[in-house]
Amino acid sequence: MVAKKRFATPFIIWIIAGTxxxxxxxxxxxxxxxxxxxxxxxxxxxxxxxxMQALGLSLLLAVISTVICLVMAFPMAMILRExxxxxxxxxxxxxxxxxxxxxxxxxxxWQVLLERQGVINALITAVGLPRQELMNTPGxxxxxxxYDFLPFMILxxxxxxxxxxxxxxxxxxxxGASKTxxxxxxxxxxxxxxxxxxxxxxFIPALTTFVISNMLGGGKINLIGNIIExxxxxxxxxxxxxxxxxxxxxxxxxxxxxxxxxxxxxxxxLI
Amino acid sequence: MKKTLGRIYVLLIMLFLYLPIxxxxxxxxxxAKSMSVWTGFSLHWYAELFxxxxxxxxxxxxxxxxxxxxxxxxxxxxxxVIGMSAMKPRQENTLMAFNNIPMLNADIVTGIALMLxxxxxxxxxxxxxxxxxxxxFCIPYVILSVRPRxxxxxxxxxxxxxxLGASEKYAFRKIVIPELKPGIMTGFLLSFxxxxxxxxxxxxxxxxxxxxxxxxxYSEVKIGIRPSLFALxxxxxxxxxxxxxxxxxxxxxxxxxxxxx
Numbered sequence: 123m124v125a126k127k128r129f130a131t132p133f134i135i136w137i138i139a140g141t142x143x144x145x146x147x148x149x150x151x152x153x154x155x156x157x158x159x160x161x162x163x164x165x166x167x168x169x170x171x172x173x174m175q176a177l178g179l180s181l182l183l184a185v186i187s188t189v190i191c192l193v194m195a196f197p198m199a200m201i202l203r204e205x206x207x208x209x210x211x212x213x214x215x216x217x218x219x220x221x222x223x224x225x226x227x228x229x230x231x232w233q234v235l236l237e238r239q240g241v242i243n244a245l246i247t248a249v250g251l252p253r254q255e256l257m258n259t260p261g262x263x264x265x266x267x268x269y270d271f272l273p274f275m276i277l278x279x280x281x282x283x284x285x286x287x288x289x290x291x292x293x294x295x296x297x298g299a300s301k302t303x304x305x306x307x308x309x310x311x312x313x314x315x316x317x318x319x320x321x322x323x324x325f326i327p328a329l330t331t332f333v334i335s336n337m338l339g340g341g342k343i344n345l346i347g348n349i350i351e352x353x354x355x356x357x358x359x360x361x362x363x364x365x366x367x368x369x370x371x372x373x374x375x376x377x378x379x380x381x382x383x384x385x386x387x388x389x390x391x392l393i
Numbered sequence: 394m395k396k397t398l399g400r401i402y403v404l405l406i407m408l409f410l411y412l413p414i415x416x417x418x419x420x421x422x423x424x425a426k427s428m429s430v431w432t433g434f435s436l437h438w439y440a441e442l443f444x445x446x447x448x449x450x451x452x453x454x455x456x457x458x459x460x461x462x463x464x465x466x467x468x469x470x471x472x473x474v475i476g477m478s479a480m481k482p483r484q485e486n487t488l489m490a491f492n493n494i495p496m497l498n499a500d501i502v503t504g505i506a507l508m509l510x511x512x513x514x515x516x517x518x519x520x521x522x523x524x525x526x527x528x529x530f531c532i533p534y535v536i537l538s539v540r541p542r543x544x545x546x547x548x549x550x551x552x553x554x555x556x557l558g559a560s561e562k563y564a565f566r567k568i569v570i571p572e573l574k575p576g577i578m579t580g581f582l583l584s585f586x587x588x589x590x591x592x593x594x595x596x597x598x599x600x601x602x603x604x605x606x607x608x609x610x611y612s613e614v615k616i617g618i619r620p621s622l623f624a625l626x627x628x629x630x631x632x633x634x635x636x637x638x639x640x641x642x643x644x645x646x647x648x649x650x651x652x653x654x
Contacts (some may be wrong), residue, residue: 130488132469132475133532137491140529144506145494147513173454201399213403220410222633226592226610227626230618231413234420234428241416244429269413322497326552330499331594337614347501352503354597366507367502374499 140160164365173349173366180345181373183260184328185265191324192317194268195275199283199316200309202276214280221273229337232266233257236338258340264332271327275320282316283309293374318385326374346370414630421623428618429594438620442628445621448571451609452521459588459607464529467581470526470535471573475545495530496537503530511598527588534587535580542576543569550581 155161167173202213220228235241236256243253256262286309294304331346339345350370353363422427424435432614442448477485495503507526547569554564592607599608606625607631613622 127476127479129472130480133473133476133536136469136529136532137488139510140507140525140532141491141494143513144503144510147509148502148506167562196405197402201403204399209441211641211645215637217410219633219637220414221630222590223414223626224592224607224610226607226614227417227622227629228413230442230610230614230622231626233614233618234569235413235416235622237428240428272410316413326497326499330501332501332564333611340497350501350505354508360509360512363505367505370499371502374502379496379546 148364148367151360152368153365154361156359156361164362167365168360168369173192173346175369176344176349177346179260179343180329180347183267183345184325187271187328188321188325189262189271190264190268194272195279195320196313198276198316199280199313202280203283203286214277217273217276223373223390225270226333226337228270229266229334232262232269233337236262236265257338258342260339260343261344262338263335263343266338267324267328267331270334271324274323277302278319278323279313279316280372282313286312313317315385318381321341321382322378329373329377330370403610414626417623417626418630421618421627423620426620430447439621439625439628442624443623447604447609448621448625451604453590453608454523454603455605455607458520458524458527461524461587462531462588463581463584465524465528466531466535466584467577470532470580471539471577473532474536474539474573475569477540478543478548489536490535492536493557496533501597504594507594508597518598519603522600523595523603523605526594527591529532530591530594531584531587535577538580538583539573539576542573547572568650 152164153160153162155163168177198217202210206378215245233240237243238253238257243254247253261279290303290312291310294308299307330347332345332351335343335345335348346366348364351364353359353366357363409415419431421438422434422436425430446618458539465485471490477488504526505528507522508518511515541563550572551564551570554568556563559567579639590607591605592611595605595608596611599605610622610625611618
């Protein structure tokens with residue numbers, strides 16, 4: 123045998139120190155009060171008005187961004203699939219390139235475009251229209267999320283779409299299926315694993331972000347990520363922060379289980 | 394008709410992806426600090442960028458951490474793949490489940506969890522804590538890239554080498570490592586990219602006084618956007634462009650050589 127079990131020892135140690143103990147400590151702090159006793163208060167704090175509002179808004183904006191990404195990405199993936207070989211390579215290159223730029227700089231770009239003294243307002247006033255308040259709105263945050271995460275939706279969908287056997291589509295047409303029918307019964311069902319990966323890769327970062335909302339929401343719009351971040355960095359209340367993180371993790375796990383139900387391949391396409 | 398529609402769609406997506414970046418590039422050469430008025434060509438934002446000690450320190454930190462984290466993750470991950478192949482399927486599956494956690498979990502949770510860990514064991518937060526954290530989230534990518542390369546065939550080749558009189562070490566070096574090499578390379582590059590790109594986990598696991606490019610950008614943007622950040626964007630964009638083109642050209646040449654052979 124090539125293998126010796128003990129080769130995995132450093133990895134096991136790393137899992138324990140880097141994953142198991144840290145996650146356990148979130149659970150520990152989440153169920154501990156500031157005075158040191160056991161409590162559910164940090165978990166139940168999610169029901170406070172501010173926190174519920176932030177969680178609701180996070181879910182709403184994450185769903186909207188994910189749907190927009192999906193609607194934008196699917197046609198792109200289909201076009202990519204049908205384009206010629208050399209052109210295909212070029213188009214994928216074009217989609218991957220922005221991913222290599224730091225996402226803070228990409229988000230900053232939208233700040234520059236949307237600000238009161240920014241580029242878009244300069245164009246608007248040049249045409250003679252009044253200045254618009256584009257920044258610090260939920261719309262700006264959605265725009266930033268779509269911009270940052272769109273490639274993560276296009277690539278997995280393209281990966282599955284490009285593997286669909288053309289004969290299947292031709293067979294559908296030969297057997298008299300209409301275009302809509304072919305999409306609904308052949309193409310989209312075969313694309314589900316890609317859609318599931320794409321949705322996971324957009325929805326979870328969108329749900330948990332605090333950076334995009336901070337930069338494009340001007341600190342006025344709080345998502346659940348912002349609330350948790352502030353508990354750790356501003357208020358130094360790790361107990362509350364951990365408790366809220368635990369609740370957020372429940373939402374992450376629930377959304378993953380829900381998505382896995384659609385995907386019979388069991389997440390093989392995740393990366 | 395359909396073709397034209399498709400082209401228009403691709404064009405719109407490309408405009409959406411690239412207009413913001415192009416805006417930054419144009420503004421980085423603007424003489425004034427204004428974000429909307431062009432007052433003339435100038436390179437002084439680039440000068441400001443290169444004179445900033447903070448920025449130079451952050452660049453050094455970012456790349457040294459990325460290289461070290463990628464090397465450690467590659468070694469630990471590759472060894473783990475070899476070790477796991479000797480385990481019973483149940484043991485292996487348990488380990489793989491743990492392996493997937495940092496990949497599937499939200500970055501903010503991973504970051505907070507690691508931060509609490511460092512506080513609990515009173516590990517001072519700084520360069521080493523960032524390096525440890527980055528290695529933690531890089532290992533899963535290495536394992537997922539290397540594992541598919543290790544299969545029955547590798548085992549057979551290894552045994553054949555032993556039968557033909559190779560020592561275990563020699564057979565390992567000459568058979569197993571070359572078989573795994575493409576996966577190891579992918580894992581290393583993925584790790585490097587993930588590390589350079591990371592902000593959220595670094596944000597929670599760094600101490601005061603140490604910055605990577607990402608955390609420095611974040612703290613500067615909070616104070617107020619300066620055009621030197623546009624200059625930084627331009628440089629990063631050009632570097633990414635050059636690297637990706639080089640890789641693509643290299644690859645298509647390799648493909649051609651392969652199909653010619």
